Amino acid sequence: MSRQITVAAAQLGPIARNDSRAQVVGRLIAHLQEAKRLGCDLVVFPELALTTFFPRWFMTDAAEIDSFFEHRMPGPDTQALFDEAKRLGLGFSLGYAERTPEGRHFNTSILVDRDGTIIGKYRKVHLPGHREHEPWRRFQHLEKRYFDESDTGFRVWRAFGGILGMCICNDRRWPETYRVMGLQGAEMILLGYNTPVHNPPAPDHDALSLHHNTLVMQAGAYQNGCWVVGVAKAGNEEGVPMIGGTQIIAPSGMTVAATRGEGDELAVAVCDLDACLSYKSTTFNFAAHRMPQHYGLIVERRGAELPP
Numbered sequence: 001m002s003r004q005i006t007v008a009a010a011q012l013g014p015i016a017r018n019d020s021r022a023q024v025v026g027r028l029i030a031h032l033q034e035a036k037r038l039g040c041d042l043v044v045f046p047e048l049a050l051t052t053f054f055p056r057w058f059m060t061d062a063a064e065i066d067s068f069f070e071h072r073m074p075g076p077d078t079q080a081l082f083d084e085a086k087r088l089g090l091g092f093s094l095g096y097a098e099r100t101p102e103g104r105h106f107n108t109s110i111l112v113d114r115d116g117t118i119i120g121k122y123r124k125v126h127l128p129g130h131r132e133h134e135p136w137r138r139f140q141h142l143e144k145r146y147f148d149e150s151d152t153g154f155r156v157w158r159a160f161g162g163i164l165g166m167c168i169c170n171d172r173r174w175p176e177t178y179r180v181m182g183l184q185g186a187e188m189i190l191l192g193y194n195t196p197v198h199n200p201p202a203p204d205h206d207a208l209s210l211h212h213n214t215l216v217m218q219a220g221a222y223q224n225g226c227w228v229v230g231v232a233k234a235g236n237e238e239g240v241p242m243i244g245g246t247q248i249i250a251p252s253g254m255t256v257a258a259t260r261g262e263g264d265e266l267a268v269a270v271c272d273l274d275a276c277l278s279y280k281s282t283t284f285n286f287a288a289h290r291m292p293q294h295y296g297l298i299v300e301r302r303g304a305e306l307p308p
């Protein structure tokens, strides 16, 4: 017996600062329609999939900053996306900038069922970059300025016949992300990212940006016996080249589908959730092999403390 989900990793090319929500939603709907044609059940969109990656700019005008956030989901600009997904019988995950009714701001991802119901919401835990304007940088990375810290943590949901989790972008670089969801039985982790090729504090890493992207997601998949779907917003966005590298990774750690370019492109795979079992029941049988009594420092310490 196999529990199969056919998944579309729905990569987006650049979104311009002045692209309207309607223009972007039109691109997302085109992805839904192509995914349906290819027999998909679930479509995974990138992080901040409704706007350009605005944390690249230092802004002080509250109205300008707020223009990048959604006050309601679905809202007037996104209802068409929910309606088309429901009409096609497709589930999807979507990354966007969330402004809550109380005025809090999050880098958010939602999981939406085939009937348009929002099953789950995740708010980004690992906010990279910095809080203040750092003019020495070719471009800013002000996620610590524009987004509040997560109040959801890492959760999973029973959906599409399995146990699904979500994370966002920088989260994928931290092994704790996958393990916390692995300890909740995650069989598939959906994540989107907006990753500049150039990392101002570490330019010598730039040539390895695609390698690091694949490395961390393949490791997370294998070490937790789960599928990982990583989806880029890619290409040269407002003068900042962003990596592609969208891919679907099996519990074996092998990439089974990947995009070729840096534009709007689907990578599709038939994902058998039962493929998780041979890893979760042997090599990564957590209950049989983990030794949490020796892992205390992982939770007790934030930064490393060196020996005397």
Ligand code: ING
Residues within 6 Å of the ligand: 128, 168, 169, 170, 171, 173, 193, 194, 195, 196, 198, 199
């Ligand atoms: N972007 C980047 C990411 O983690 C980054 C930030 C780039 C970190 C390069 C390290 C190296 O993929 C987001 N949005 O988190």
